Amino acid sequence: MKNVPILAGVAGWPVTYSLSPVIHSTWAHRANINGYYIPIAIEPTEDDFRAVIAGLRKVGFAGINVTKPHKENALRIADDASGTAKSAGAANMLTFREDHIYADNSDVVGFANAVKDHTDQPGDHGVILGAGGAARGVILALKELGIQKITITNRTREKAEALAAEFGLAVVDWDKRSEVLDGADLLVNTTSLGMTGQPPLEIDLSPLKSKSVIADIVYSPLETPLLRAAKNHHTIDGLAMLMHQAVPGFEQWFRGNAKVDEDLKNILLKEIKRRETT
Structure with a gap:
């Protein structure tokens, strides 16, 4: 055979x-x-x-x-x-x-290894946008990377609170999504905002540190508006x-x-x- x-x-x-x-x-x-x-x-x-x-x-x-x-x-x-x-x-x-x-x-190890390709020191504070199924995998990946503080924000706060209770995360309101970036080492967008056919993700990246890593898990388009706005930072695309x-x-x-x-x-x-x- x-x-x-x-x-x-x-x-x-x-x-x-x-x-x-x-x-x-x-x-x-x-x-x-x-x-x-x-x-x-x-x-x-x-x-x-x-x-x-x-x-x-x-x-x-x-x-x-x-x-x-x-x-x-x-x-x-x-x-x-x-x-x-x-x-x-x-x-x-x-x-x-x-x-x-x-x-x-394998989404967990996949995202963790994508981050490792860009930095061997992912830092201590990660911010996740979104609270759906993709966010769960990213949370586990950040924990695997040794990130101590993970903050989650979602348009529906109740969903964010449910994940926070399960995984021991911090939660902020969606309208505070830019402010919470102050001091963050890693920002991950797991929402559909910015995808082809979806509304753009509106967020002010100026509070981020210059060495912060910004990731968007979708690849349609490959360069999302978030990644385009993050040209002065390390970026990880969906591929x-x-x-x-x-x-x-x-x-x-x-x-x-x-x-x-x-x-x-x-x-x-x-x-x-x-x-x-x-």
Whole structure:
């Protein structure tokens, strides 16, 4: 059975926008691995998700990445899960073993490694904008990086307070989002503000220190208004996290070397440009 290709993919709704197939295909080509990584559209219900996952296991998939809106469904249907996935309350990786499904969350290590690419001293104070599912992963990543003080702010304060109570964070009102940046070492936007088709993120970055790091986890557009306004600071765009979070899945399913480098990023930038012109 040596010639049987390895099968993996990314599941979501919609999923055609995903750049993950480009990442995994690039790594498979580099390693001369006989494998395919494909986008899998699954309508946004748990029943649909369960049905498709059963089919993928039956035809021999090694595993899948999971994106919106199925990350919570992925954790629910798993037979076992990593501590990271349990803490995040969501999974972006499902590995199909002979007798069970294992869930993990590589968003946490993906964001942590994206920060490490830019600095080996992330500082003591991080500020997170937003309190959704993405914020949970970022919180865990900042804790992994050793950041002692994490402040969260959200347009709906109640959601921020719920996360603060769970993870031991500080909370400020949304209209204080600029003031809280005074002395912050790291600012992370996990909201949809600034994404293509969404309103801009209005925030005054002047209170930040000159060496502060500013990250936006989305990659559409790649240079969000926040990152454009942060040209005098270290910035992390959404591709950095995307590339790093893909590493565990590729290594688990394809058993090959997954290297995040400028060549891979240039391939993704070329693909983004191609999509913008078609």
